[in-house]
Amino acid sequence: MPLIKKLFDDVKIVEDLRRISSTLSPFLLLEFFTDGSFEPTNSQVGHSMGYGWTTSNLPNINITYNGSVKFFPSSTKAETMAILTALVVCPEYGKIIINTDSQAAIDSFYKSRNLHSISPRRFNKINNNILWSSIHYIIKTLSLQVRFIKVKSHSGNNFNDIADIQAKLGRTQPTPTTILHDHLPNQTITLNWNKEIPLDKDVRKCIGTILNYRRLDNHLNHPSLKVIKDSTISNFIDWTLSSKWFHYNGRNDTTSTFHTKDLRWRIRCSTLTLPMLDIMNQNFLLLIKDHTQCLLCDNIIDSNNHLWECPNNYERIRACFMALGDKLIDLLNTQADNLTSIRDTVTNSNTFRWAFQSEQIHPVTFLLLKSYISNDLVGIFRSHVKSMKNIIKNLFPFIQICSLKFKIDIWKYRNQLWKTTRDAWGLNKKSFTKYRETFTPDQRTAAAFSRTQITNNNRDLERGYINPFNDFRNFKLDKDFLFILFSSSNFLHSGAFFSHLDGVFFSNNLISFSLAPALLLVAEWDQDVPTFLKKFGSILVDSLMDDS
8 A cells, every 4th residue: 555655646546546456455366458548649638648457357346447648658658557557556475467468568577677687777778667667666565476468459358358448548537647756766867857757768869859859840940941840730741751761872882972962952952952042142142243033934032942933943843743653653553562543543642633734733742842751642652552661662762763853854954044144144163162262251241231131031031041950069069968968878988078068057957857865966057067077977877877
């Protein structure tokens, strides 16, 4: 009974578990069926994670229980909480059988059981390590003998179906189940994000993911990327595959200069930083002299968005997509698992239909032109290819073909017009490379102040766009990124970064630490980093690096 109070703080959850524990106290042999439910879209009322379990060997009646879980949602986390709450109500010296359809939960149990005593550092890298610490603490405190049995999901087993129903009902529980973990012997140190969310995962990856999302949000909030942000909100972009595509090497040689050019093209297309006249005018005002009209139509400012929307480019873009649509049909006819109606799927998709029907260009088409992978394009592959592995295997080479075709048929044609215009203006490459040598700072400043202001152009409201992901040095003054280095398992191997610490201060941090009593440390968060590290570093090294 006291164990339940030590692990859970919600009064109702404590009372419910105590009541069940009292009911089960006469039974030393117990068998449970556990299950977890995870709804990624969270379309139903309640939380995204729920868990539930039922006993299966009691005479006359069996007991069920369910609840909800929050933070870092996954089906394995929900399943783990189901196992934890089932074990905590067991009597001392009980022999327990856990039936679960989650092999990941079973594997994590045995992995964490070995690591928590062998290597605390590696244990802290296990997902849901707070829950696993609690489970091993329960087993040790109650002297339980626990055995796991893997059962097949949705196999018609009555008790497994009951656990599945309980897990789904658990998502509707208003108060999620949380664990009081500060007293657990294996939780030597726990990071808390924003004083609310305990990070029970690999510290480096977990915080890195959070910060990457924040940087991505800042990235998309740049005015010039409003179109991309709107497409993200409309769920047009498959960001998972797009991020993999940005790292894809479509060349045989890993050090190929062509791959470097491919990557540069993707970055410039996706961040809308192709050297159009509006950008060149901002950077080389004394050469362009506000001559920023489109080289194709001469009606609208020559910008990255207009490049693909220019009416004089429509037929070239349409010809590209008709050819690529036919190529995709041929590809699927040879690689697809489902060969039914491939042509109809392609020609009726938003990505290609407009080209075959001579309609207005669909918004998802612009995403492909800008090197993003749309959900619509992925949907074409999903309709005919079963596994994601095979989808990626065929999708990325196809996107590579698309990217090169856009560059050759559309961009190079526009570039040829630019070279003709540049020659007519009496300019050459050296005019731009020697710009700062040719014009003094005073001349450049005077030109910037006297330039014609162009309305409705976001770039004129900014001091230029810098991609935050291009230069790793951009992170050196980010206090949260430094925390990853200082609190990760590679703390001792991050010496090169210490040269960047001069003048960096920690204040208003989002990350706090929950320390075991033996490691309690009072630190002034607003003091300079090197002094702070002298106090904090030794504790981190002892607690995170010591494998003994």
